[in-house]
Amino acid sequence: MTVFGMGKHGNVGVKTQGFATPLERLRDVDVAVIGGGPAGLAAALGASRAGAEVVILERGKRLGGILNQCIHDGFGLALYKESISGPEYAERLMDDVGREGIRVETGAMVLDLSADKILRVNSRSGYSLVRAKSVVLAMGCRERxxxxxxxxxxxxxxxxxxxxxxxxxxxxxxxxxxxxxxxxxxxxxxxxxxxxxxxxxxxxxxxxxxxxxxxxxxxxxxxxxxxxxxxxxxxxxxxxxxxxxxxxxxxxxxxxxxxxxxxxxxxxxxxxxxxxxGLIPENELSKRAGVELSPATGGAVVDEMFMTSVPGVFSCGNVLQIHDVADWASFEGFVAGKNAALHARGEIPTRGTIVRITPGAGVRYALPQIVRRSAAGVDLHFRVTAPRRNVWIEARGSASGTIFFRRKFPRLLPSELQKIKLTTAIDEDLEVAAHD
Amino acid sequence: MEDRKTDDLFDVAVIGGGVVGCAVLRELSRYRLRPVLLEKCFDLGEGVSKGNSGVIHAGFNVRTGSLKARANIAGLKAIYDLAAGLHVPYRKTGKLVVAPDEEGRRHLEELKAQGDRNGTPGLEIVNAEAIRKFEPAVRGKWALYSPWTGIISPYEFTIALAESARRNGAEVRLGRNVTAAESKPDRFVLSTSSGPVSARWVINCAGLWADEVAGMAGSADFRVYPYKGEYLILDKAAGDILRMPIYPVPPRDESSLGIHLTPTMEGPVLLGPSGEYVDDKNDARSTRPVMDMLKAEAFRMVPALGRFPVIHAYTGLRPKIDGPGETGGPADFVVAESDRRPRWVNFGGIESPGLTAAPALAEMVVEIIGTKEALSSKDGFEPGLPDLPRFARLDDGARAARAAADPDWGEMVCRCEHVTRAEVRTAVRNPFGANSLDAIKRRTRCGMGRCQGGFCTPRIVEILQAEGLKPEDITKRGGLSRLVFGRIKP
Missing domain, CATH: 3.50.50.60 (FAD/NAD(P)-binding domain)
Incomplete structure (x- = not known):
C-alpha cells in the first residue's frame, strides 16, 4: 500500500469539522478513482497513461473488487481474446497498474464526495480528505x-x-x-x-x-x-x-x-x-456530489466522455449501467479515466451545446444520454425491453427525422447490453427505437 | 453452558429480558439485593420489545385513571433523562394525530380532553395550515399535536437498561428458558434449560408467555392473546420528508393506535402496525395482503412516501390480555403480587405504552417488595453508562483521532450505515455473550441499511471467526438459526 504525501495546494475552500489543523490530512491528486474493480482499474490505467497523477481508493482488502470471488472463467474474451477467470483478469489489470506506478489504497472506503471533489476516506492507515481535480466513479453495484x-x-x-x-x-x-x-x-x-x-x-x-x-x-x-x-x-x-x-x-x-x-x-x-x-448501481456517493441520475439505468446521466452532470466527475462500469461482461466495464473505464485526466489538465470543455439521446419504443435505455453537438464516432449502448427477433434498431433525429443509424439484428435479448457506433456527427436530439 | 453454582440463592429472579424485565432489573440493582435476569432467547429485547414502533408516548391514548395512564405519564417524565444518561439515542420529535374531516376532529377533541385529564403536557388541536408547517408532506384537515412525544430505539434502550443493571451488580443470563417453578417456604426454585435457579422473589416479565410462566407458580390470573402487527421499513431517504410520528385517528374500539408512520433516529420510516389476533406466540410472518394494505394506508396520509423503496419487513406481537371479541375496551396493565403465591409478582398485558411506562412499572416492583421487607439503597449506584461513540455520528476530527489511535476505527465493515470494525468488535464482546448476527445488528446497525447485510455479513462472519467462533456456531439469532453448515473443505 502506498501512502502519499501531504497536499501542496493549500486548504482554501475546504470545510472540515473538528480538525485541529485542516491541512494535516488533506491530500491533492489529479484523478481519484473510487473503486478498484474491472472499471476502476481500467480507469486508473486510462488516466495514468494520459499523464495524470492517479490514486485508486478501494474499500476491499485487495484490488479487483467482485472479480476476486468470480473464480469461474469467461472473463477477458473481449479485452484479452482468451477466456480467463475473474482473479486472473484482475491480476492482469493489477500488473499494469503496478507497472504504471499508480498509487493504490486498499481497505480505504470513500464515505463522502462533494461537488467540489473533496473525498472523505477512511482506512486502517487513517481518516483523511482527498481533493481531486477529477473523480472517476467506479463503485460498482449492490444486489437487490x-x-x-x-x-x-x-x-x-x-x-x-x-x-x-x-x-x-x-x-x-x-x-x-x-x-x-x-x-x-x-x-x-x-x-x-x-x-x-x-x-x-x-x-x-x-x-x-x-x-x-x-x-x-x-x-x-x-x-x-x-x-x-x-x-x-x-x-x-x-x-x-x-x-x-x-x-x-x-x-x-x-x-x-x-x-x-x-x-x-x-x-x-x-x-x-x-x-x-437484479443489481443496483451503487450511487450513494454520486448523490452526495449532486450527480444527476437516470431512473432507467440507476446510474449517472453521462455524455460521450462518460462525464456526469457534475463537471470533472466521471462514471463507468456497473455504477453507471449494469454490464453482463466485465470487459465492457473495463472498456468504459479506459475511456472515462483518459477523459478524467484530460479534464484535470483543463483540456475538456465543460460547456457547449449538447444534444440528448432518448429511448423510444422497445428500448429500455440508451447511453450516453447526452452528446456534445457535432461529436462523431460515439459508442451508443442500449438494451431492449423484451426478447426480439429480426428487429430493426434505428436512431432517428427527433426534429428532422434523419436516420443516424439503422441496422437489422437477428436476435436481441434484454440480458445483453448492446453497443453500436454512430459514425456521423450528431447535430440534433436522437431517439433510439426498436421496430419489427 | 451450565450455571456453576446452581444452589445459589438469589434475592430476586426476573423472568424475561424485554424492556420491562430489564428496567425492573436495573431498578433492583439500586438496592442491597442480588438480582438475576433469565431470558430464554439469546439476546435481550427479542420479543415484544423489538417489534413495535419505538415511540415515547405522551399519555393521551390511555384511559384516565388506569394504571396505563399513570405509568405512561410517570414513565414519560423519567424516560428522556434516563435515555440521555444511558446514552441511548432519542429525539423528542412531537407527534401529529391527523384527521381527514370534522368527525375526526371531534374524536381528536376527545383524545385531547383525555390527555389533559391524564396530565399529558402541551396538547393542541391544529388546523391544516399548521399541519403543513409541521410536516409539509402530510395530508389532513385537523390534527392533535403532542409536543412531548418522541422516538427511541426500543432494543437499544432495553440493552442499555440491562447493561446498566449489570454495571451495578445484577446478573443477566441469556438462553435460559424457565420450564417449571417449585414453590418452597422461603424460595422459588426455577427449572431452566441450564439447571435450577433459586430466588426468594420472582418477577414474571415474560411478555407473551407471562400467562404460562404465571401458571408454573399456580398464579395464572390472566391469559395472553398474541396480537400480531406487521411493519414495513422505508429507505432512510424517507426520513428527509418526515420528522415526527404521524398517526391516524385511532379506531373507536381502542384495540390499537391505527397504522401510523414513524421516523427513526437514523432516517428509515416505519409503516404499521396491522392488528390481528393469532394463535401462535411465535408467529413472525409477514403476509402479502397486509404488506399491500400497510402501504396503501400509509401513503394515503403521506402520499410523498410512496416513492421510497421498502428495505425491510418485520413483525411484532402485542401481549394482549383481553381476547378477541371481548367488550369493555382494552384491558389495563396488570402488575401485582400473586394472592396465592406471595413474593411472586406478575406483569400482564404490557403492550403499548409499555416502552414508555417501563421505568415507572419497574419502580412498582420496588414498592411491592418494600411492603414485605426493608430495602436499603446501595452505595455507589451508577445511574449512567459510558458513551460508546458511533463512527457515523463523529465529526472529521474525531474520526481522524480515533482511526489514528486504533486502526479498527479505520476499517469500514458496513457501507450503508458507516460502521467500523472497532464498533463491531465492541458489540461482539458485549457483556452478555450475545454474538448472533442480529445481536450485532441491534448494537451497531450493521445490516440495517439499504443493502440489508449484503456487504457487511461476509465481513462480520470473518470477524466472528477472528473472535474465536467456529463457522457452524455463527447464527442469525442464536439457537438453531445457524448461518452456514461449517467449512466446505477441511
Missing part, C-alpha cells in the same frame, strides 16, 4: 434484496443474495447448506447453481418471474442444462418458511402482470434460498 422484492413469510437464516453467498463459498470456504433453491436467473445465480453443485450441494431449481432468462444464454447452457438443474420461467417465490433456519419455500406461477396465480403454489423443502434478482 428479499425485502426490495417484498417476499413475505418468516425471517429464517439461510436466505442470501447470490453474490454474498458467492463470497462466503469462494472466498471463505463456507458451506451454505444442503438443499438450495435459487430465485432469479441473473448471471450470478446461474454461476452459483453450478458452483454449489460442484461442491456437492443439491440445487433443486432455478425460478424466474419473467418469461425470459435474466442472465447470458451461455450461462444457462453451461451452468444449468449441463447439470440437469431445472429452470422454471414465469414462476416466483411467494412464501418463505422456517422459524430459525429455512425449511421450505413456496413457489407459484405468475400471470402476465407478474401476479401469483392462485392454485399453482408448490412447496419445496430446502435449507437455503439464493436471490439473483
Amino acid at each position: 434484496t428479499r425485502d426490495m422484492i417484498e417476499i413475505p413469510g418468516d425471517r429464517p437464516a439461510g436466505v442470501w443474495t447470490a453474490g454474498t453467498a458467492q463470497n462466503l463459498v469462494n472466498l471463505q470456504n463456507l458451506r451454505l447448506g444442503n438443499e438450495i433453491v435459487i430465485l432469479g436467473s441473473g448471471d450470478i445465480g446461474l454461476i452459483m447453481a453450478r458452483r454449489l453443485t460442484f461442491e456437492g450441494m443439491k440445487v433443486k431449481g432455478v425460478f424466474e418471474i419473467l418469461p425470459w432468462v435474466g442472465g447470458l444464454e451461455r450461462n444457462v447452457r453451461q451452468c444449468l442444462s449441463d447439470f440437469s438443474i431445472p429452470l422454471e420461467l414465469t414462476t416466483t417465490v411467494v412464501d418463505i418458511c422456517g422459524r430459525d433456519r429455512l425449511s421450505s419455500v413456496v413457489v407459484s406461477r405468475v400471470d402476465e402482470a407478474l401476479k401469483p396465480l392462485a392454485g399453482t403454489e408448490r412447496e419445496i423443502p430446502c435449507d437455503t434460498l439464493l436471490l439473483s434478482v
Whole structure:
C-alpha cells in the first residue's frame, strides 16, 4: 500500500469539522478513482497513461473488487481474446497498474464526495480528505434484496443474495447448506447453481418471474442444462418458511402482470434460498456530489466522455449501467479515466451545446444520454425491453427525422447490453427505437 | 453452558429480558439485593420489545385513571433523562394525530380532553395550515399535536437498561428458558434449560408467555392473546420528508393506535402496525395482503412516501390480555403480587405504552417488595453508562483521532450505515455473550441499511471467526438459526 504525501495546494475552500489543523490530512491528486474493480482499474490505467497523477481508493482488502470471488472463467474474451477467470483478469489489470506506478489504497472506503471533489476516506492507515481535480466513479453495484422484492413469510437464516453467498463459498470456504433453491436467473445465480453443485450441494431449481432468462444464454447452457438443474420461467417465490433456519419455500406461477396465480403454489423443502434478482448501481456517493441520475439505468446521466452532470466527475462500469461482461466495464473505464485526466489538465470543455439521446419504443435505455453537438464516432449502448427477433434498431433525429443509424439484428435479448457506433456527427436530439 | 453454582440463592429472579424485565432489573440493582435476569432467547429485547414502533408516548391514548395512564405519564417524565444518561439515542420529535374531516376532529377533541385529564403536557388541536408547517408532506384537515412525544430505539434502550443493571451488580443470563417453578417456604426454585435457579422473589416479565410462566407458580390470573402487527421499513431517504410520528385517528374500539408512520433516529420510516389476533406466540410472518394494505394506508396520509423503496419487513406481537371479541375496551396493565403465591409478582398485558411506562412499572416492583421487607439503597449506584461513540455520528476530527489511535476505527465493515470494525468488535464482546448476527445488528446497525447485510455479513462472519467462533456456531439469532453448515473443505 502506498501512502502519499501531504497536499501542496493549500486548504482554501475546504470545510472540515473538528480538525485541529485542516491541512494535516488533506491530500491533492489529479484523478481519484473510487473503486478498484474491472472499471476502476481500467480507469486508473486510462488516466495514468494520459499523464495524470492517479490514486485508486478501494474499500476491499485487495484490488479487483467482485472479480476476486468470480473464480469461474469467461472473463477477458473481449479485452484479452482468451477466456480467463475473474482473479486472473484482475491480476492482469493489477500488473499494469503496478507497472504504471499508480498509487493504490486498499481497505480505504470513500464515505463522502462533494461537488467540489473533496473525498472523505477512511482506512486502517487513517481518516483523511482527498481533493481531486477529477473523480472517476467506479463503485460498482449492490444486489437487490428479499425485502426490495417484498417476499413475505418468516425471517429464517439461510436466505442470501447470490453474490454474498458467492463470497462466503469462494472466498471463505463456507458451506451454505444442503438443499438450495435459487430465485432469479441473473448471471450470478446461474454461476452459483453450478458452483454449489460442484461442491456437492443439491440445487433443486432455478425460478424466474419473467418469461425470459435474466442472465447470458451461455450461462444457462453451461451452468444449468449441463447439470440437469431445472429452470422454471414465469414462476416466483411467494412464501418463505422456517422459524430459525429455512425449511421450505413456496413457489407459484405468475400471470402476465407478474401476479401469483392462485392454485399453482408448490412447496419445496430446502435449507437455503439464493436471490439473483437484479443489481443496483451503487450511487450513494454520486448523490452526495449532486450527480444527476437516470431512473432507467440507476446510474449517472453521462455524455460521450462518460462525464456526469457534475463537471470533472466521471462514471463507468456497473455504477453507471449494469454490464453482463466485465470487459465492457473495463472498456468504459479506459475511456472515462483518459477523459478524467484530460479534464484535470483543463483540456475538456465543460460547456457547449449538447444534444440528448432518448429511448423510444422497445428500448429500455440508451447511453450516453447526452452528446456534445457535432461529436462523431460515439459508442451508443442500449438494451431492449423484451426478447426480439429480426428487429430493426434505428436512431432517428427527433426534429428532422434523419436516420443516424439503422441496422437489422437477428436476435436481441434484454440480458445483453448492446453497443453500436454512430459514425456521423450528431447535430440534433436522437431517439433510439426498436421496430419489427 | 451450565450455571456453576446452581444452589445459589438469589434475592430476586426476573423472568424475561424485554424492556420491562430489564428496567425492573436495573431498578433492583439500586438496592442491597442480588438480582438475576433469565431470558430464554439469546439476546435481550427479542420479543415484544423489538417489534413495535419505538415511540415515547405522551399519555393521551390511555384511559384516565388506569394504571396505563399513570405509568405512561410517570414513565414519560423519567424516560428522556434516563435515555440521555444511558446514552441511548432519542429525539423528542412531537407527534401529529391527523384527521381527514370534522368527525375526526371531534374524536381528536376527545383524545385531547383525555390527555389533559391524564396530565399529558402541551396538547393542541391544529388546523391544516399548521399541519403543513409541521410536516409539509402530510395530508389532513385537523390534527392533535403532542409536543412531548418522541422516538427511541426500543432494543437499544432495553440493552442499555440491562447493561446498566449489570454495571451495578445484577446478573443477566441469556438462553435460559424457565420450564417449571417449585414453590418452597422461603424460595422459588426455577427449572431452566441450564439447571435450577433459586430466588426468594420472582418477577414474571415474560411478555407473551407471562400467562404460562404465571401458571408454573399456580398464579395464572390472566391469559395472553398474541396480537400480531406487521411493519414495513422505508429507505432512510424517507426520513428527509418526515420528522415526527404521524398517526391516524385511532379506531373507536381502542384495540390499537391505527397504522401510523414513524421516523427513526437514523432516517428509515416505519409503516404499521396491522392488528390481528393469532394463535401462535411465535408467529413472525409477514403476509402479502397486509404488506399491500400497510402501504396503501400509509401513503394515503403521506402520499410523498410512496416513492421510497421498502428495505425491510418485520413483525411484532402485542401481549394482549383481553381476547378477541371481548367488550369493555382494552384491558389495563396488570402488575401485582400473586394472592396465592406471595413474593411472586406478575406483569400482564404490557403492550403499548409499555416502552414508555417501563421505568415507572419497574419502580412498582420496588414498592411491592418494600411492603414485605426493608430495602436499603446501595452505595455507589451508577445511574449512567459510558458513551460508546458511533463512527457515523463523529465529526472529521474525531474520526481522524480515533482511526489514528486504533486502526479498527479505520476499517469500514458496513457501507450503508458507516460502521467500523472497532464498533463491531465492541458489540461482539458485549457483556452478555450475545454474538448472533442480529445481536450485532441491534448494537451497531450493521445490516440495517439499504443493502440489508449484503456487504457487511461476509465481513462480520470473518470477524466472528477472528473472535474465536467456529463457522457452524455463527447464527442469525442464536439457537438453531445457524448461518452456514461449517467449512466446505477441511
